[in-house]
Every structure is written in structure tokens, then in C-alpha cells.
Amino acid sequence: MRISTCVAATVLAGFAAAPAMASPASIAGKWKTDDGRSVISFYECGNSMCGKIDRFLVAEPKGGALDAKNPDKSKRNRKLLGMPIFWNLSPDADSFEGKGYSPEDGRYFNADVSRDGSKLKVKGCVMVFCKSVSFTKF
Structure with a gap:
């Protein structure tokens, strides 16, 4: 009985000493698209997190x-203004994963969004084809 108590205490101590899984950096806020034409x-x-077209920077x-x-x-x-284009973005390791929509080409995609300081990396994949862009803090 003493051995099982020691094993249990050792296992519990190991869990307590393990580092807590970090949440990804917040993506909340306004971000200018890589083409400079809009703010998301x-x-x-x-x-979860969502994203919508907040403003156009072109006429x-x-x-x-x-x-x-x-x-x-x-x-x-x-109308595109105010339209949600990202939804169900849930934390997953160092990014947020969910769904997205590109009004430029009418495609829905799997989205992976992560923050690095004042940059937001947005990766969209349709099947095995992926594209990445960087948004800038607005």
C-alpha cells in the first residue's frame, strides 16, 4: 500500500511541476489587411473569436x-462592410483555428490565425492548397 501511495504522489507531483499550456497571444483588435485596402x-x-470587415481604406x-x-x-x-469573414476561431497551441471566407474569390477556407507582436499571420487552406498573409495592427 505504501508503494502505491508513493507512486501516486510522484505522479501528482509530476503533473503539478509540468508547465501549464500557454494560450495563444490575443488577436482581438483592428488589423489592416496586407493589401492595405481594408481593416478587419x-x-x-x-x-471563440470572430472577425468582420470593419472599414474600407479605399473608396x-x-x-x-x-x-x-x-x-x-x-x-x-x-454588403461587405460589417460582414463576418472569420468565425469559430478557437485557441490551439500558439494560434486560433476556425473558419474563414474570402469575398475576393468567394471561397470558404480553414483558417489559422496567430499573432507576432504587431503582425497577425493569417493562413487559409482549401484542401491541400494554402495561402498566408500578414495583417498589421491598425
Whole structure:
């Protein structure tokens, strides 16, 4: 009985000494896209993070920029300003993983978003094809 108590105490001590898993750096805030054309706002939404088009830094067409390339024809007349383009971003090691949408080409993708100081690395993958961009703190 003493041996099992010692083993249990050793195992518990090992767990207590193990470093706590760190959360990824916060991505909350406003971020300018790599092309300098818009600002994306990342914010808490429930138990995850979301991102929406917060502002355009270039002139919009008359009537506002529309989601013209959406694969769902019924959504092609919705305005891009204020539209969520990232959702269900949950912490995973040193980044946030979830879903995203690119109104530029009408594609949905798996998103991986991580922060490095004043830069936000956004990686989007569709099947095995991935693209990474960097946003700058706004």
C-alpha cells in the first residue's frame, strides 16, 4: 500500500511541476489587411473569436462593395462592410483555428490565425492548397 501511495504522489507531483499550456497571444483588435485596402476587426463571439470587415481604406463603389463572388447566388447582393469573414476561431497551441471566407474569390477556407507582436499571420487552406498573409495592427 505504501508503494502505491508513493507512486501516486510522484505522479501528482509530476503533473503539478509540468508547465501549464500557454494560450495563444490575443488577436482581438483592428488589423489592416496586407493589401492595405481594408481593416478587419477581431472580437470575442461566444467561446471563440470572430472577425468582420470593419472599414474600407479605399473608396467603395456606388451602393457599397457587395459579396458579388459568393457561390450562393442569393448572397451576392449583401454588403461587405460589417460582414463576418472569420468565425469559430478557437485557441490551439500558439494560434486560433476556425473558419474563414474570402469575398475576393468567394471561397470558404480553414483558417489559422496567430499573432507576432504587431503582425497577425493569417493562413487559409482549401484542401491541400494554402495561402498566408500578414495583417498589421491598425
